Amino acid sequence: MLNFRPFFDRWYPRLVSYLRAKVGDADLAEDIAQEAFVRLLDETPRDPAAWLFVVANRLMIDDARIARGRRRHLTLLRVEASDRTGPSAEQALARSEAIASLHRALAALPERERELVLLHHAGWRYREIAEHLGVAASSVGSLLTRAERRLASSLEGSNDEQLASS
């Protein structure tokens, strides 16, 4: 029997950040993650963490609202207004802009590299990532290195653009 609270504390933040990177909406990401966890309570999958991500991905695809969120994400125009952050308006704005830059940088990555970075950050092992993406486990390290460099470069470019426009 799954000890649910520690499992939730460990995997909920990871699942939310994975979903949020994909749908570009914090509230929507949390809604999907919570729905996936509620469904998990009625199931006993062999690998609960992998099951969660599969179900969350399916929910993301099925839900029309999510499709709208994803389109917004792909247009790269959206700054998350609902981001509940720091004490001051300036900090909140800075954080929103940073998150918007991150979304843009992630969107600029090839889909496979984006998935790789997100799944690795979500705590997936190389073997699981390799199975999911259909690549050799031995190549995950080099793919990850390349993807992270590209992400960092894209983030720097985004920051430079912001500085130039401000």
Added chain:
Amino acid sequence: MSNWHPADGDLRAYADAEISQRAAFRIRRHLRTCPECTAALAAERQSAAATRAVLSMLEPRDVGAAWDRISERRSAQARLSITSWWVSALAVVVVVAAMFAARPRLTEHIAGGRRDVCCWNLDGGRGGDDGILTVSQPGEQVDCVIVYDDVDRSHSLTPGDVIRYVSDPVACGLKPGAIHATAGELLQEIASR
């Protein structure tokens, strides 16, 4: 120092503890004597930490609140499940009671040597609408048997019903060979004799 150097991907896998013990041992030994690879490993770790830091911006702020929402949803589902169970049980009770109330019941009317029992289902039709009227005195043989359809659902032979069978008209107090289209005519004749 050997000419062999681990590939970037292997260094990254080493940094993530995603490499076999044997390969890790080899890299570890190599790092003792290779400042370039040591620097490359540090760069990998720095890159991983930077990615972690930037992606952590996407993590939810209040996991406890999310847990509370899930617990509340779970409780609501449980309450709904219990309510559904009671509603289902009540529905079953209502259906059984309705079936019990609607079942065919026999009623008996006895007067003046006539015994009228209704209603049976003698013809295999829908519902029980077949009544039997016998005429006899207590202790005597029953020679008169009249079978009728209880058309008006009065649970007794009444003028509106239809006669299906008369065992022996004379024994029933009727004219020999009498044919009665309706129960009204038959009842009238019995009453007049």
